[in-house]
Amino acid sequence: MSTIIRTQGITKIYGANGAAVHALRGIDFAVEKGEFVALIGPSGSGKSTLMAILGCLDSPSAGSYELDGHPVHGLSGGELARIRNGKIGFVFQSYNLLPKASILRNVELPMLYAGLGRRDRRDRALALLEKVGIADKADKLPAALSGGQKQRVAVARALANEPALLLADEPTGALDSRTGAEVLDLFRELHGQGHTLLLVTHDPSIAAQAERRVEIRDGLIASAEGAA
Amino acid sequence: MNSPDAILRAPGPSLLDTEAPAPRPRSRGFSAGMLWEVVRTGLVELWAHKLRSILTLTLLMLGVFALVVMTSVLDGVMDKVTTGFAGMSWDGTVRIAPKAPETAEERDRFAMSPGLRYEDLGRLTAPNPRVLAFLPRAQKEVSVRVTGGTERTWVIGVTSEYAPWMNRPIGLGRGLTEDDQRRRSTVAVVGASLGAKLFGGADPVGRDLVVEGVPFRIVGVQAPGQIFNDENYYDANGLLIPLETYMDRMDPTHQLTQVTVKLRRTRDLGEVSAMLLGRTRQAHHGIEDVEIVDLDAEAARAYQNFLQQMTGWRVVLLSLAGTVLLVGGVGVLSVMLISFSDRRFEIGLRKALGASDHEILIQFLLEAVVLAAIGALLGTVTGALLCQALSASFPYGLVVNPLGLLLAWIVALALALVFGLYPALRASRLSPMEAMR
Numbered sequence: 123m124s125t126i127i128r129t130q131g132i133t134k135i136y137g138a139n140g141a142a143v144h145a146l147r148g149i150d151f152a153v154e155k156g157e158f159v160a161l162i163g164p165s166g167s168g169k170s171t172l173m174a175i176l177g178c179l180d181s182p183s184a185g186s187y188e189l190d191g192h193p194v195h196g197l198s199g200g201e202l203a204r205i206r207n208g209k210i211g212f213v214f215q216s217y218n219l220l221p222k223a224s225i226l227r228n229v230e231l232p233m234l235y236a237g238l239g240r241r242d243r244r245d246r247a248l249a250l251l252e253k254v255g256i257a258d259k260a261d262k263l264p265a266a267l268s269g270g271q272k273q274r275v276a277v278a279r280a281l282a283n284e285p286a287l288l289l290a291d292e293p294t295g296a297l298d299s300r301t302g303a304e305v306l307d308l309f310r311e312l313h314g315q316g317h318t319l320l321l322v323t324h325d326p327s328i329a330a331q332a333e334r335r336v337e338i339r340d341g342l343i344a345s346a347e348g349a350a
Numbered sequence: 351m352n353s354p355d356a357i358l359r360a361p362g363p364s365l366l367d368t369e370a371p372a373p374r375p376r377s378r379g380f381s382a383g384m385l386w387e388v389v390r391t392g393l394v395e396l397w398a399h400k401l402r403s404i405l406t407l408t409l410l411m412l413g414v415f416a417l418v419v420m421t422s423v424l425d426g427v428m429d430k431v432t433t434g435f436a437g438m439s440w441d442g443t444v445r446i447a448p449k450a451p452e453t454a455e456e457r458d459r460f461a462m463s464p465g466l467r468y469e470d471l472g473r474l475t476a477p478n479p480r481v482l483a484f485l486p487r488a489q490k491e492v493s494v495r496v497t498g499g500t501e502r503t504w505v506i507g508v509t510s511e512y513a514p515w516m517n518r519p520i521g522l523g524r525g526l527t528e529d530d531q532r533r534r535s536t537v538a539v540v541g542a543s544l545g546a547k548l549f550g551g552a553d554p555v556g557r558d559l560v561v562e563g564v565p566f567r568i569v570g571v572q573a574p575g576q577i578f579n580d581e582n583y584y585d586a587n588g589l590l591i592p593l594e595t596y597m598d599r600m601d602p603t604h605q606l607t608q609v610t611v612k613l614r615r616t617r618d619l620g621e622v623s624a625m626l627l628g629r630t631r632q633a634h635h636g637i638e639d640v641e642i643v644d645l646d647a648e649a650a651r652a653y654q655n656f657l658q659q660m661t662g663w664r665v666v667l668l669s670l671a672g673t674v675l676l677v678g679g680v681g682v683l684s685v686m687l688i689s690f691s692d693r694r695f696e697i698g699l700r701k702a703l704g705a706s707d708h709e710i711l712i713q714f715l716l717e718a719v720v721l722a723a724i725g726a727l728l729g730t731v732t733g734a735l736l737c738q739a740l741s742a743s744f745p746y747g748l749v750v751n752p753l754g755l756l757l758a759w760i761v762a763l764a765l766a767l768v769f770g771l772y773p774a775l776r777a778s779r780l781s782p783m784e785a786m787r
């Protein structure tokens with residue numbers, strides 16, 4: 123099995139000098155291809171900070187990060203954009219859909235930046251919406267959808283360019299438990315299909331469904347359990 | 351809501367299968383799809399913030415409108431005046447006319463002279479190799495009677511050579527002839543404006559009119575033309591009759607208002623002027639009560655003066671239009687800056703989904719350009735409409751000056767790029783995390 127995420131001594135310091143916040147203080151961490159890992163920990167422990175670094179949305183203050191065998195450190199802005207576009211599918215707690223664009227165009231967006239043609243984008247976005255069960259909402263604006271439906275759109279969008287890694291920062295955090303469970307089922311489905319999944323959650327019942335749980339406390343890995 | 355099982359069992363290609371990721375084309379540059387996405391996003395943004403869009407669009411529109419209309423009108427005025435100067439046929443021309451006395455002494459002295467009269471012509475217009483034509487002219491204000499009523503106008507005595515040399519073509523009928531002069535015929539050629547005033551649309555040729563009790567037969571009508579000086583105005587609004595008829599019937603004192611002299615070569619001007627002055631002085635008992643005006647030089651001076659004024663106007667008008675456009679550009683800047691801070695989140699999200707810095711940069715620049723282009727288009731349309739409306743008052747109509755149009759578009763788009771650059775750069779440099787926070 124090959125390793126998709128490998129970090130060593132990752133630290134993240136926000137601010138400077140007196141006001142500096144040490145959000146991460148040396149994270150050594152690995153995820154294998156095809157794994158389903160839950161990242162847990164108390165509020166403010168650094169989970170979102172780590173996810174942003176793993177998703178190439180932010181860079182660590184120190185330490186190394188290898189994604190799919192390639193070091194991320196030192197890549198140009200353009201190369202990072204390509205990694206975010208093609209290798210990573212990010213699902214946010216607050217869906218993060220473009221409010222003025224239709225559901226279809228929201229899902230097409232990563233494919234647009236991938237340089238996919240109009241027809242291909244449309245066909246694939248429709249197929250993805252079909253898969254997540256909301257193809258009938260393709261022409262609606264995000265405001266017309268429920269929270270669960272929005273998160274399904276976000277998942278479809280994250281899958282747009284067939285990423286090697288799916289990152290989800292509290293994807294069920296804004297949903298009621300029933301809808302949250304449905305979205306989680308979708309993630310488990312994706313895992314069943316072979317997707318690598320890293321998911322942040324506060325909910326122990328959700329964390330329990332992952333193959334492995336990693337706990338962060340105070341910017342450090344506190345414990346890891348489950349099959350590796 | 352579908353159950354997860356339904357998703358599993360859903361037909362179609364295995365989209366959720368990562369084992370065999372299909373290689374997909376990824377164009378490096380800015381694709382047509384991206385262009386459309388950007389233009390569309392730009393339009394949606396403009397539409398979503400109508401008030402600020404309209405303000406900026408109005409400024410841009412006014413700037414382009416002003417540039418287009420001003421350059422076109424300046425062109426039209428240039429055309430008009432240049433045609434006017436050409437129509438005066440004042441090249442190589444001098445005029446000899448009675449001089450107004452400047453002092454009491456001069457007045458007394460001039461009174462001893464008979465003045466510039468028909469009788470002077472015998473001596474004055476004796477053939478000279480340097481002169482092409484002598485064109486005497488006498489004029490007075492009269493009232494004419496036609497079947498319709500009475501009209502105040504001018505009756506003008508000229509020779510048959512006058513109309514061809516002075517560029518007064520005949521529109522209907524015929525012009526005056528030497529024969530008319532010899533026979534002292536009571537025939538008249540009416541000016542185009544007078545003809546229209548007296549007879550409306552009807553053909554005046556063959557009709558009669560009475561000038562100071564003398565019946566005249568109309569034999570021709572002048573073609574309508576440009577009015578660019580007094581003489582031309584009188585000709586268009588008066589009656590041309592044979593000089594000899596004028597002397598007999600209109601003015602027993604035989605005064606001439608002027609003699610226009612056409613030279614073979616402009617450089618003979620000095621000699622010819624001296625010759626003319628000499629000839630009149632002899633006729634006027636040594637009293638110099640006439641003056642020579644070099645119409646060519648006068649026209650050239652006037653034209654030069656006009657060109658100078660036009661340059662001044664051009665500078666003033668273009669800077670005005672430029673200022674309006676500049677304000678429009680600042681409008682673009684503020685719209686883009688507001689848009690930039692409004693849309694931090696969107697920028698961050700687009701970046702998180704794979705937009706590169708330069709794609710964001712181009713998006714913002716293009717939005718600015720779309721804004722400017724819409725403004726410029728509105729300005730062009732309104733400007734063209736106004737030009738069309740003003741068209742009637744210019745000799746060759748008023749067509750939109752293509753150079754002005756091009757200039758306006760270039761300035762508008764360049765301003766959009768320049769003023770869009772700063773917000774665009776700021777947007778493109780935002781890190782995705784910072785932007786989405």
Ligand SMILES: Nc1ncnc2c1ncn2[C@@H]1O[C@H](COP(=O)(O)OP(=O)(O)OP(=O)(O)O)[C@@H](O)[C@H]1O
Pocket residue numbers: 136137143144145163164165166167168169170171172
């Ligand atoms: N941009 C920032 N500037 C300064 N401090 C920050 C910034 N982002 C996060 N922090 C701090 O870093 C620490 C870790 O934050 P982070 O968001 O990663 O926690 P978290 O584990 O995701 O918490 P939660 O469960 O509440 O989402 C916190 O103390 C937070 O206040």
Ligand SMILES: [Mg+2]
Pocket residue numbers: 169170171291
């Ligand atoms: Mg968090």
